[in-house]
Amino acid sequence: MRVTGDTRARIVTAATELFRRQGYAATGMKQIVTTAGAPYGSAYHFFPGGKAQLGEEVVRTSGAAHLELIGQLFPDPGADPARATAAAFEGAAETLRELEFADPCPVATVALEVASTHEGLRLATAEVFGTWTEALAAFYAGAGMAPETARATASSVIALLEGAFMLGRAAHDTTPVRAAARAASAIVRDALTAG
Numbered sequence: 001m002r003v004t005g006d007t008r009a010r011i012v013t014a015a016t017e018l019f020r021r022q023g024y025a026a027t028g029m030k031q032i033v034t035t036a037g038a039p040y041g042s043a044y045h046f047f048p049g050g051k052a053q054l055g056e057e058v059v060r061t062s063g064a065a066h067l068e069l070i071g072q073l074f075p076d077p078g079a080d081p082a083r084a085t086a087a088a089f090e091g092a093a094e095t096l097r098e099l100e101f102a103d104p105c106p107v108a109t110v111a112l113e114v115a116s117t118h119e120g121l122r123l124a125t126a127e128v129f130g131t132w133t134e135a136l137a138a139f140y141a142g143a144g145m146a147p148e149t150a151r152a153t154a155s156s157v158i159a160l161l162e163g164a165f166m167l168g169r170a171a172h173d174t175t176p177v178r179a180a181a182r183a184a185s186a187i188v189r190d191a192l193t194a195g
Contacts, residue, residue, distance in 0.1 A: 008046045010036040016058045019106040024055055024113045024121075055110060056124040062106050063128030067135055074139040081143040082189040085157060089181030092161060093174040101172045108162050132158055145191055153191040157184045 014036035018027040029051050033043045047054040073088040074081075095104050103109050111125035136154035141147050164180035 007036070007038050007042050011038055011043055011046060011054070012057055012061055014038075015054050016062055016106050019055070019058055019109055020103050024051075024106075024110045027051075029054075052118060052120055055114075055118075055121050059107050059110055059121065059124040059128055063124075063131060066105060066107070066128075067131055070132060070135045070139075074136070077139070077142045079143075081140055081192065082185045084139075085188045086181045086185040089161060089164070089177055089184055092165070093168070093177035093181070096165060096168050096177060097174050101169045103169060104165065105162075108165065112166075129158065140188065140191070143192065149191050149194060153188055156187050160184050160187075 011032060015027070015032045018032060018035060029043050030040065032051075032054070033040050043054065044050065047057065073091065074084050076084075092104070107125055107128050110121055111129075115122040115125060133151060133154045136157060137147070137150040140150035140153050145153060160180045160183055161177075164177040167176035168174055
């Protein structure tokens with residue numbers, strides 16, 4: 001059996017998609033390697049720590065991809081941050097609809113399932129959420145917010161988005177995400193006024 005980097009990437013991609021669609025607990029290694037079209041032993045070659053190690057890799061890889069999205073959603077440091085935030089939420093609502101209300105992010109799925117039972121995965125999800133918060137805080141600070149206010153605002157905005165995704169998925173409706181867009185915009189505008 002020849003094991004390549006391409007095989008590893010396919011395993012991570014398959015696990016990401018399966019965790020996103022059906023959750024961490026409901027996904028087995030056999031299903032992951034079958035979906036990846038990889039030999040069963042290759043999963044343990046790349047991830048000797050098993051599913052937990054693969055889960056941490058999925059969380060970090062997905063987190064990095066979503067971190068890039070934050071940069072794309074807020075590319076103009078001179079943009080009105082309240083409007084940019086609302087537009088990001090509107091885009092997220094559309095993504096949720098396009099995905100037929102499947103979870104757009106495996107990080108939140110894994111965090112909800114295992115944060116209280118698996119320390120390695122909890123730490124990985126906390127690390128990812130921290131990088132998102134810092135990136136968004138940097139955008140808000142660049143728009144004139146004090147660093148502590150920017151960090152608190154970013155944390156609130158990310159919490160609103162993740163909660164809105166959960167409500168939208170349950171309802172099969174984008175209304176919660178669109179309502180959260182208005183709330184997030186108001187939070188950002190109030191924080192800007194406060195300095």
